[in-house]
Amino acid sequence: MTLKSESSAHQRLLIAASELFTRKGYSGTTVREIVAAAGVTKPVLYYYFRNKEGIYLELMRETFDKVDVLLSSSFNENGSAIQKLKHFCDQAFLLFLENIQVVRMMYSIYYGPHQGAPFFDFESYNLKIQQSIRKLVEEAVRRDEFSIGNVEEITWIILGAISVAVEVQLVHPERGINREGLERILDLIFQGLGKGAQKWKGVRR
Amino acid sequence: MTLKSESSAHQRLLIAASELFTRKGYSGTTVREIVAAAGVTKPVLYYYFRNKEGIYLELMRETFDKVDVLLSSSFNENGSAIQKLKHFCDQAFLLFLENIQVVRMMYSIYYGPHQGAPFFDFESYNLKIQQSIRKLVEEAVRRDEFSIGNVEEITWIILGAISVAVEVQLVHPERGINREGLERILDLIFQGLGKGAQKWKGVRR
Numbered sequence: 120m121t122l123k124s125e126s127s128a129h130q131r132l133l134i135a136a137s138e139l140f141t142r143k144g145y146s147g148t149t150v151r152e153i154v155a156a157a158g159v160t161k162p163v164l165y166y167y168f169r170n171k172e173g174i175y176l177e178l179m180r181e182t183f184d185k186v187d188v189l190l191s192s193s194f195n196e197n198g199s200a201i202q203k204l205k206h207f208c209d210q211a212f213l214l215f216l217e218n219i220q221v222v223r224m225m226y227s228i229y230y231g232p233h234q235g236a237p238f239f240d241f242e243s244y245n246l247k248i249q250q251s252i253r254k255l256v257e258e259a260v261r262r263d264e265f266s267i268g269n270v271e272e273i274t275w276i277i278l279g280a281i282s283v284a285v286e287v288q289l290v291h292p293e294r295g296i297n298r299e300g301l302e303r304i305l306d307l308i309f310q311g312l313g314k315g316a317q318k319w320k321g322v323r324r
Numbered sequence: 325m326t327l328k329s330e331s332s333a334h335q336r337l338l339i340a341a342s343e344l345f346t347r348k349g350y351s352g353t354t355v356r357e358i359v360a361a362a363g364v365t366k367p368v369l370y371y372y373f374r375n376k377e378g379i380y381l382e383l384m385r386e387t388f389d390k391v392d393v394l395l396s397s398s399f400n401e402n403g404s405a406i407q408k409l410k411h412f413c414d415q416a417f418l419l420f421l422e423n424i425q426v427v428r429m430m431y432s433i434y435y436g437p438h439q440g441a442p443f444f445d446f447e448s449y450n451l452k453i454q455q456s457i458r459k460l461v462e463e464a465v466r467r468d469e470f471s472i473g474n475v476e477e478i479t480w481i482i483l484g485a486i487s488v489a490v491e492v493q494l495v496h497p498e499r500g501i502n503r504e505g506l507e508r509i510l511d512l513i514f515q516g517l518g519k520g521a522q523k524w525k526g527v528r529r
Contacts (some may be wrong), residue, residue, distance in 0.1 A: 144349070144437030230494075231436025232349030272512045275501065279484025279509075286487065289435075296480065304484075307477045311516025 129167050131157040133181070134220065136174045141224040145175065145236035172237050179239045182221045185214055186244055190251055200259035201309050205302065207255060208281055211248060212301050215285055223289055252277055265312050273312060280304045334372050336362040338386070339425065341379045346429040350380065350441035377442050384444045387426045390419055391449055395456055405464035406514050410507070412460060413486055416453060417506050420490055428494055457482055470517050478517060485509045 135156035139148040150171050154161050168174040189210055198206075215222055228236050253274045260268045267273075284296040284304070296304070340361035344353040355376050359366050373379040394415055403411075420427055433441050458479045465473050472478075489501040489509070501509070 226435040230431040272509045279488035283484035304477045
């Protein structure tokens with residue numbers, strides 16, 4: 120991630136911290152390294168964030184505030200439930216792409232060794248996203264947009280598509296699934312499960 | 325994971341090491357901690373594995389040898405390509421479940437901070453599994469078992485289902501997707517994409 124020269128010290132500190140926490144781990148990163156990478160002095164970090172814990176929690180809050188906006192906005196959309204689902208998945212993936220460095224850090228904290236990072240309730244956000252998708256799937260089933268009513272399994276298929284897109288972006292951005300790629304995958308899922316089925320070529324065996 | 329009393333010292337060392345590497349990280353784990361957790365003396369570890377690096381590499385090799393067996397065996401199956409796909413996914417997931425502690429360690433090394441663990445080429449195995457699935461999808465398309473020919477997207481959908489099942493098992497085994505759960509998800513995917521579509525209820529809009 121390149122630092123634009125006009126970035127504020129506040130923003131530069133957040134970016135530097137997220138990169139260091141990912142690469143060296145939370146416990147392996149010092150305040151000295153963060154300020155050096157951000158090109159500021161220690162008092163600047165103390166002023167904005169109080170300490171290492173403060174900058175970590177701010178990274179989390181900043182990102183999950185955006186998730187909250189996504190979660191509260193998505194249900195006001197018009198259109199079919201499948202369109203809402205597609206829109207929600209696209210917006211969630213876009214949010215992820217725009218915050219990829221912080222997401223990388225979250226994966227590192229989530230799957231990596233325990234490092235004494237302050238507790239942050241990732242899990243409840245994970246669940247909220249999952250529940251939002253589930254609700255939209257339920258709506259699609261209720262509105263008779265799917266040919267099958269397996270809410271549970273359909274939700275997992277959609278979550279799987281998003282998670283594979285996210286993980287390929289994290290590890291192999293070069294052969295990454297971009298927004299259009301995820302859309303193609305979701306379209307195929309919905310085409311398969313939806314009532315457009317009769318339009319396929321050669322449905323007779 | 326409970327240690328059966330009849331486990332050999334060799335096996336107890338491997339289990340203890342995988343648990344410590346996951347929880348404390350590779351660099352954060354000492355030989356002294358491994359032997360203490362396994363209930364053996366240092367010379368026993370040196371005898372079997374030479375050093376910490378040796379025990380780590382043995383964990384990897386042992387697991388990926390099983391992946392190699394899976395990869396070479398799966399294509400001899402009879403039946404439709406979709407049946408082979410289902411069988412391959414089930415066997416891959418079973419292998420994962422039987423080695424969950426090592427897989428947890430791999431996630432920790434893969435996504436966690438860099439910790440100086442010796443290089444192991446996870447990636448090539450990831451790719452091999454992906455390619456096996458892709459080949460079977462191609463076969464299913466060629467044999468006209470799918471109504472659509474998007475090999476790329478179908479492969480991602482299947483990989484997503486497996487990865488979501490694996491990750492739920494890693495983090496929330498209690499609401500985990502077991503083998504039957506993954507089978508239901510895959511069945512739904514194949515039902516959607518396959519030519520069984522005409523048998524669905526109410527395909528007319």
